[in-house]
Amino acid sequence: MSSDLESLYQDIILDHAKRRVGQGPLEPSSDASSVAASSATGESHQLNPICGDEITLRVWLAESRIERVVWQGAGCAISMASASVLTELVSGGTRDEMMEQLDRFRELMRSRGTIVPDEEILGDAAAFAGVSRFPARVKCAMLAWVALEEAVLAANS
Amino acid sequence: MPILSAPSHPLSNDEVSRIRNDFPLLSSEMNGRPLIYLDSGATSQNPVSVLEAEQEYYEQRNAAVHRGAHTLAVEATDAYEAARTTVASFIGASPEEIVFTSNATEALNLVAYSLSNASLGLGGADARPYALGPGDSIVVTEMEHHANLIPWQELAARTGASLRFIPVDDDGALRLEEAASVIDGSTRLLAFTHASNVLGTINPVEELVSLARGVGALTVLDACQSVPHLPVDVAALDVDFMAFSGHKMLGPTGIGALYGKSKHLHAMPPFLTGGSMITTVTMERAEYLPPPARFEAGTQRISQAVALGSAVNYLVETGMDRIEEWERLLGERLVVGLEQIDGVRVLGPRAGQPRIGLAAFDVDGVHSHDVGQFLDSRGIAVRVGHHCAQPLHRRLGLTASTRASTYLYNTTDEVDAFLAAVADVRSFFGASA
Numbered sequence A: 001m002s003s004d005l006e007s008l009y010q011d012i013i014l015d016h017a018k019r020r021v022g023q024g025p026l027e028p029s030s031d032a033s034s035v036a037a038s039s040a041t042g043e044s045h046q047l048n049p050i051c052g053d054e055i056t057l058r059v060w061l062a063e064s065r066i067e068r069v070v071w072q073g074a075g076c077a078i079s080m081a082s083a084s085v086l087t088e089l090v091s092g093g094t095r096d097e098m099m100e101q102l103d104r105f106r107e108l109m110r111s112r113g114t115i116v117p118d119e120e121i122l123g124d125a126a127a128f129a130g131v132s133r134f135p136a137r138v139k140c141a142m143l144a145w146v147a148l149e150e151a152v153l154a155a156n157s
Numbered sequence B: 001m002p003i004l005s006a007p008s009h010p011l012s013n014d015e016v017s018r019i020r021n022d023f024p025l026l027s028s029e030m031n032g033r034p035l036i037y038l039d040s041g042a043t044s045q046n047p048v049s050v051l052e053a054e055q056e057y058y059e060q061r062n063a064a065v066h067r068g069a070h071t072l073a074v075e076a077t078d079a080y081e082a083a084r085t086t087v088a089s090f091i092g093a094s095p096e097e098i099v100f101t102s103n104a105t106e107a108l109n110l111v112a113y114s115l116s117n118a119s120l121g122l123g124g125a126d127a128r129p130y131a132l133g134p135g136d137s138i139v140v141t142e143m144e145h146h147a148n149l150i151p152w153q154e155l156a157a158r159t160g161a162s163l164r165f166i167p168v169d170d171d172g173a174l175r176l177e178e179a180a181s182v183i184d185g186s187t188r189l190l191a192f193t194h195a196s197n198v199l200g201t202i203n204p205v206e207e208l209v210s211l212a213r214g215v216g217a218l219t220v221l222d223a224c225q226s227v228p229h230l231p232v233d234v235a236a237l238d239v240d241f242m243a244f245s246g247h248k249m250l251g252p253t254g255i256g257a258l259y260g261k262s263k264h265l266h267a268m269p270p271f272l273t274g275g276s277m278i279t280t281v282t283m284e285r286a287e288y289l290p291p292p293a294r295f296e297a298g299t300q301r302i303s304q305a306v307a308l309g310s311a312v313n314y315l316v317e318t319g320m321d322r323i324e325e326w327e328r329l330l331g332e333r334l335v336v337g338l339e340q341i342d343g344v345r346v347l348g349p350r351a352g353q354p355r356i357g358l359a360a361f362d363v364d365g366v367h368s369h370d371v372g373q374f375l376d377s378r379g380i381a382v383r384v385g386h387h388c389a390q391p392l393h394r395r396l397g398l399t400a401s402t403r404a405s406t407y408l409y410n411t412t413d414e415v416d417a418f419l420a421a422v423a424d425v426r427s428f429f430g431a432s433a
Ligand SMILES: Cc1ncc(COP(=O)(O)O)c(C=O)c1O
Pocket: B041, B042, B103, B104, B105, B106, B145, B147, B148, B193, B195, B196, B197, B222, B224, B225, B245, B256, B388
């Protein structure tokens, strides 16, 4: 029981839930100096109607590279930590790498605890492996990833 | 049927321990711990007698009611109608005033759609007084469950009437001084909850009914959280309609009831239509049966109704006065205990003020989903989220809360174990100062 709880709430997750890397103002022009003028930007808002968890995420892409991710959200430790971990993981990487990470993360979340995550690819996001054994919480972990996917597609269109 | 009566002495932990033996699920384990079920506000557990009543119906009486000459059909019909009588007498109504529905949500929609049909001109002259239109208003409160809000939003949208609400204050209490101006000459219907599923408050029915009556408005009472937990005499409350759900009062899912004053049910047009609710049918039109049959189209939830009757008998034998008193004690213990925990904010009335046996609360720095998950690891089942009351949560500055809700089978030890677990939540999540 409580070892289960600790496998769900790994220290990395509790830490990210508080640090919230990437949480900040969403204005498209904010902090323009750090973003190349040529970059495309896309935004997505996701809501989990069951628990009211919410996130708005904006991404800046320049030549298929993810320059920057910023988000605002409210929700449980799992959903907020997932947004924070994702921001750290994908920033500076390519769009293709991010899509690969998303696929792996989604596969992990659907695994009901049967997959050993590849830390090479998933980095800190591997800490969410325990979430897959709590089906009611998988949506929480996926929320920011779904927002990222949609924001990237919006930036490319 | 024998007249059931309950002992007069108050419920105690000893007696509650015996009561618990009647509920198979309560002796199970969750996550390696004895289950502590504190989510009866969402749905209650069932005593063996209720489960057996449903099974016995299927083994011995199963047939279509009101539709056959054979003996089984007669017995099924008798069992179904006996359940109606049991439920009616439980709330001080007569059987013709009880319409079985699938749950309270359907009961409330039934009223809304019947009024909607009256507004379209259906139901003839009798139904005309029930028509709504532009210039009319429907009044609800800011603390309603979505089930007693959205049907009225939709009715307003269909008829052109406006929807207004009586606001709550920062503690969640209804602002009655404003009710008197919100309810005015345009008001045709006032719908409100008897006891709040979030705040635990018991609303002043008499005062609200008299405001509505003063302007000639109909009253609809959402009794989901009152009928299971306290003695309710609908005739004394003098509301026009009342809705409640069987699964919250030891009964099975799939059954609920609408109470409606006879004169209204006789005048109102049907909601669902089809078999079993008609007299003469031609290819062009149909004549309808009198209530309650008019509102029970199609094959009904017979076994569930029979089981609900059995649940009511269980409650009557235990004694609604005693249940109310026991749960008041548990509710007070919950609030007093929660108020003592650092960073915990209880929604609704403070300790010492009246409330039913439930408490919703916010834990500073920890989302309710995480609170619920933590409690689950200790075998404690609570509700998390907005409890189908988003506007109320928004008004209180929250998106979600955690709710513990008790019933006749909960002990003070369970409440204490719950409080001890809540006290550990903030340090686990690193939220304490
Ligand atoms: C106050 C209140 N009203 C209405 C409902 C709706 O009940 P049901 O879902 O059984 O129709 C509930 C329970 O969820 C409730 O607590």
